[in-house]
Amino acid sequence: MKKKWVHIIIISVVFLYLFLPLAATFLYSIAKEWHNTILPVSYTFSAYENLYTDPRFLQAVGRTLLISGITLVLSVVTMATATFVVFMYLPKMERVLQALVMIPFAVPGVVAAVGLIKVYSSGPIILSGTIWILIGAYYVLVLPYMYQGIRNNLRTIDAKRLMEAAEVLGASKIKGFAFVIMPNMVTGILLSALLSFSILIGEFVLANFLIGGYYETIQVYLMRRLNENGHLASSIVITYFLTVAAISWMMLRLGRRFGKTEEIKEKIS
């Protein structure tokens, strides 16, 4: 097989290209001395020590967690109910909902920031400079991912039949939704929330424009320290990347479990 080598070479080159910047950042974060050589001369973990004891960094992490946390709770609660109601009772509205949640795909961060600054820096409601403007912006940013996850989930659990069964057994609509539908959607919602979370912790543009001046999130912090200290900045990048990797791994595991329960359900029915 002569041709197989071609494929192996292509894959090696492409994935080496993808891997190199990451590997270099990692080496840089643990390098003590690194000049004119392929690998660093000596290593140290002091960059990480400095980073994890820097109150400014810890504060930035806390802020990012706070903002993404509030956004995700808000998103899960309102999106689950809205998607459910439209799916069950207003099927004609489905296209409208879909169009509304897909808009963020076509609106890059800078453009979204322009409108938000315009609306909330003057007028009846002033939100600029508060975390609420960023939470609102993030809410919109994760809409497509949350919607897609919840919508697919509703379809796979056959929500219509579940609701029917619940109501036949005497549950009210709200009870049926809260105690029958929601428990069945936990995994699916968790998956979309994790995906959204990994997007939010990597978000820079909106954070920088909307409240970056007063409120430093992880990415804004990284941007500010970029030219200050290379080793520190690379340890931030690696920390961020490991977090994203951990989230992806969790999603993979959850997804597999989710897939398995679906399989079992199919076998039973």
Next chain:
Amino acid sequence: MNHKVTLFAVIALLPFALLIVGFELLPLTAMIRDSFLADDGVTYTFKQYITALTNPYYTKGMLNSLLISVYASCIGMAIAIAASYSMTRMPAKIQSMLVTFSNLTSNFSGVPLAFAFIILLGNSGVFTLLFKEWGWNITDSFNLYSWSGLVAVYVYFQVPLAILLLYPAYSGIHKHWRESASLLGASAFQFWLRIGLPVMIPSIVGTFSILLANAMGAYATAYALVGGSYNLLPIRIGALVAGDVVTRPQLGSALAVILGTMMVVAMWCNERMMRRFRRDLR
């Protein structure tokens, strides 16, 4: 629909509707309205659009954005077409490993990515110094903080995304199609020209338009790399709306509407292509 259901529906939809109006529809309409206002913010005019489309400073930014997006998307696409095809020829275990890795690196963009490239190829980057030691002054032909560097970085964040979008499309080409084609006497080249490519084309165009939109809207990567010094449309918008010197929100809004329109056109192409793809399958 009975009364009770309506009440339930309204209560359930209200918070979502409020948030959507407040943070999506209202800002967008306000921005569009703003783009038709003069600098004083009161009189209606097309002046901002005329400035945006005739002032060489801004047209250059648009052109640069368009060019870099087309370049980076073409290169990224070519790499991804080759790589994801090669991936399908690997054992299943390696395939899923590579998909996971692409998925991981697709998160590597924006400020962190720019920083990684600065470490590698910046003025005192590892490779830059290393090559200098070996007698090759890389900065003669490559400058990370300019056109060539931006393309290299943009290609980086396009490749994993393109692989993730294209790789599933190859599974649309069934093995027995190839077998039947070769039984009927088709060469590999003929197979790809007559069967493989036509099946793939909608996915390729669809992926390309997503890449294009992705590159056109990218702000963080370019900002972290070149700051305000390279003329790109998103950077211009940012400077006009929240710049350090002079802010002209109305002109910024007009440019933002133009950028948004470019993205919508790209997305619309994708949508059209996907529809066609599905119809072809049925």
